[in-house]
Amino acid sequence: MFSWLGSDDRRRKDPEVFQTVSDGLKKLYKTKLLPLEEHYRFHEFHSPALEDADFDNKPMVLLVGQYSTGKTTFIRYLLEQDFPGMRIGPEPTTDSFIAVMHGQVEGIVPGNALVVDPKKPFRKLNAFGNAFLNRFVCAQLPNPVLESISVIDTPGILSGEKQRISRGYDFAAVLEWFAERVDRIILLFDAHKLDISDEFSEVIKALKNHEDKMRVVLNKADQIETQQLMRVYGALMWSLGKIVNTPEVIRVYIGSFWSHPLLIPDNRKLFEAEEQDLFRDIQSLPRNAALRKLNDLIKRARLAKVHAYIISSLKKEMPSVFGKENKKKELVNNLAEIYGRIEREHQISPGDFPNLKRMQDQLQAQDFSKFQPLKSKLLEVVDDMLAHDIAQLMVLVRQEETQRPIQMVKGGAFEGTLHGPFGHGYGEGAGEGIDDAEWVVARDKPMYDEIFYTLSPVDGKITGANAKKEMVRSKLPNSVLGKIWKLADIDKDGMLDDEEFALANHLIKVKLEGHELPNELPAHLLPPSKRKVAE
Numbered sequence: 001m002f003s004w005l006g007s008d009d010r011r012r013k014d015p016e017v018f019q020t021v022s023d024g025l026k027k028l029y030k031t032k033l034l035p036l037e038e039h040y041r042f043h044e045f046h047s048p049a050l051e052d053a054d055f056d057n058k059p060m061v062l063l064v065g066q067y068s069t070g071k072t073t074f075i076r077y078l079l080e081q082d083f084p085g086m087r088i089g090p091e092p093t094t095d096s097f098i099a100v101m102h103g104q105v106e107g108i109v110p111g112n113a114l115v116v117d118p119k120k121p122f123r124k125l126n127a128f129g130n131a132f133l134n135r136f137v138c139a140q141l142p143n144p145v146l147e148s149i150s151v152i153d154t155p156g157i158l159s160g161e162k163q164r165i166s167r168g169y170d171f172a173a174v175l176e177w178f179a180e181r182v183d184r185i186i187l188l189f190d191a192h193k194l195d196i197s198d199e200f201s202e203v204i205k206a207l208k209n210h211e212d213k214m215r216v217v218l219n220k221a222d223q224i225e226t227q228q229l230m231r232v233y234g235a236l237m238w239s240l241g242k243i244v245n246t247p248e249v250i251r252v253y254i255g256s257f258w259s260h261p262l263l264i265p266d267n268r269k270l271f272e273a274e275e276q277d278l279f280r281d282i283q284s285l286p287r288n289a290a291l292r293k294l295n296d297l298i299k300r301a302r303l304a305k306v307h308a309y310i311i312s313s314l315k316k317e318m319p320s321v322f323g324k325e326n327k328k329k330e331l332v333n334n335l336a337e338i339y340g341r342i343e344r345e346h347q348i349s350p351g352d353f354p355n356l357k358r359m360q361d362q363l364q365a366q367d368f369s370k371f372q373p374l375k376s377k378l379l380e381v382v383d384d385m386l387a388h389d390i391a392q393l394m395v396l397v398r399q400e401e402t403q404r405p406i407q408m409v410k411g412g413a414f415e416g417t418l419h420g421p422f423g424h425g426y427g428e429g430a431g432e433g434i435d436d437a438e439w440v441v442a443r444d445k446p447m448y449d450e451i452f453y454t455l456s457p458v459d460g461k462i463t464g465a466n467a468k469k470e471m472v473r474s475k476l477p478n479s480v481l482g483k484i485w486k487l488a489d490i491d492k493d494g495m496l497d498d499e500e501f502a503l504a505n506h507l508i509k510v511k512l513e514g515h516e517l518p519n520e521l522p523a524h525l526l527p528p529s530k531r532k533v534a535e
Helices: 003-013 021-039 052-056 071-079 123-133 160-164 171-181 198-206 208-213 226-244 265-283 285-317 324-333 335-346 356-364 376-403 445-452 464-474 478-488 498-512 528-534
Strands: 060-065 097-102 107-110 136-141 150-153 184-190 214-219 252-254 461-463 495-497
Touching (some): 021 052, 021 285, 021 376, 060 071, 060 171, 123 136, 171 208, 184 208, 198 208, 198 226, 214 226, 214 265, 226 252, 226 265, 252 265, 285 335, 285 376, 324 335, 324 356, 335 356, 445 498, 464 478, 464 495, 464 498, 478 498, 495 498
Parallel strands (some): 060 184, 097 136, 184 214, 214 252
Antiparallel strands (some): 097 150
16 A cells, blocks of 8 residues: 555665766666657757767867867967877868877777767767768877867868858757867957857857857967957957857957967966966866766756657647648747746746747657657656756765865876976066075065064064054955965964064065965065974
8 A cells, every 4th residue: 555655765765876976977867868858859859869978088178260260279289299180271271070089099080980989979970971970080199188188179160251162061060069068168269350250150159058168268369469459359258248148258268379489478477377277277177077967967857858848738739630730830830939838837947948940940840740748757757866866966976076186187288387487477476586595575674674663563573453553554455464464473473573574564565466375375485583483
C-alpha cells in the first residue's frame, strides 16, 4: 500500500552518487535529459546530442573576427611557436576552421577523420556536410599551453563584396555550434577597421545566448595615437551596444598581441595591464571548466523543457483528421501567443524561449502530426535533476577544486612575464626599490622626519592619535589608512617610531599614485633597524 510513497522516499534517501563531476554530468545527461530531448526532437531544432567527449575535453577558446584582425597571430603569440596549417597575411588567409590542440607529434588531421574520432568533441559537426569538413582541420603539436586549453581559429569574416560569395555551409550555424561548447569566445577587432560587416553582425547575433563567455580584444592598438585610440574605443563600444543589445558592457581588452616592437609606445603600460588581465582570464579556464560545463547543462535543460512545452502545445492544437495544413500555418503565425501562454501557465522566464523567427522558420518544414503530447514524467525527471542532482554536483565541484592543485594555463606567453624584471608592475608602486641596496624610503625620510618631530614624539615614538592627525590629511578612506597602519606598525606596539612613520607616508604616497597596497609588507620595505625583529 502507498508503494509510490516508499519509492519516492527511497529516491530521496539514495540520491545519485557521482565519483567525479565529469562522470556525474555524463550520467545525468544520458539518463535524465537525453530522453526528454529525443522524445520532443530537440536535436532537429536546437543542438545535436552531447557525447562523452563534450564532457571530457579540455577548455576551448574560440577566436572570431573579420579578416586581418590578427586571430592567427594572436594564437602564435600565446603559443610562442608556429602551428601546422598557419598562414598569416593582410588578405583573408585563414580559409578554414583550425582546432589547435595538443599532440605528441606535430601534424594535421583533416575534418572527415576528425568527426569519426570518439576522443575528439567534433563528431556532431558531421551534420554540416563535406563543404564544411573540407574546410575543417585539427593542428596538433606538443606545446605546454595546449596541455591545458585548445584554441579554435576561424576563417576571417568577410566584408563588402566578398560577403556575398557563399561559403557552401552555414557559417553562423557552425560558429553557434562551437559557441555552445567552448569556454571562452574572443571577438577580435582591428583598431584601423571598426566597420562591422553584415556577416559579422549576423555572427555576433548568433552568439547572443553566450554573452557570459564573450570577451572583446581591440588589437593593433599600438598603431594609433592615444587621442585616436580613445575615439576608436568609444566607437567600438557604441557599435557593440547596438548589436549585442544587453545592458551589461562586454569586457574589452586593448593591446597589440604580437611579438613585434610597439609602433607608438605611449600606451605601453596600458597594454601591459590589459594583457595581464586577459591572460588571467584565459588562465582561469581550466579551474572553472567543470563549473562551465555544469552551467551549460543547466541552460540546455531549461531550453529542452521549454521546447517540450512548445511541441506538446502545437500537438494539442492540431486537428485529428481534416485541415491540418491550414491549422499548421495558423499555429506558426501565432507562435508568439503560444509562447505567452506557456510563459504564464508554467512561470517560465521569457529569456528561456528560443528565438521566435528562427523557430517559426524551422517549424515550416516539420510534420506536426509526428509531434508528441506532453509527458509529465519526462519533465519531472528533468525538474528533479535541476533541483537535487545539480546541487550535489555543485558540492562535488568545490571538493574537486580544493583537492586538486591549482590548475592554470602554463607555458608560452603566459610564462614570459611571470617572473623577473619584465613581470607586470615590477619595480613600481610597493615594488619600487626591490633591487636597490639602500632602503627606498630613505630617499624621502628627511622630509618625513620634519613632520614626525612636530607630532610630539615621546621616547622616539608618536602615539596612534597623533599619527592619525597627519595621515588623514591624505584624504584616503579609513579602511585604506587602517591597512597602511597595520603594515607600518611592524613591532605592533600601537605607536610609530621615525622609520615606521616614514614607511607609513611612503605607503600613502604609493596609494595616492594609483598603485595597490600589498597584503604583507615586502622584505625590501622593512626598515633596516627592524629587519632582525621581523626575522
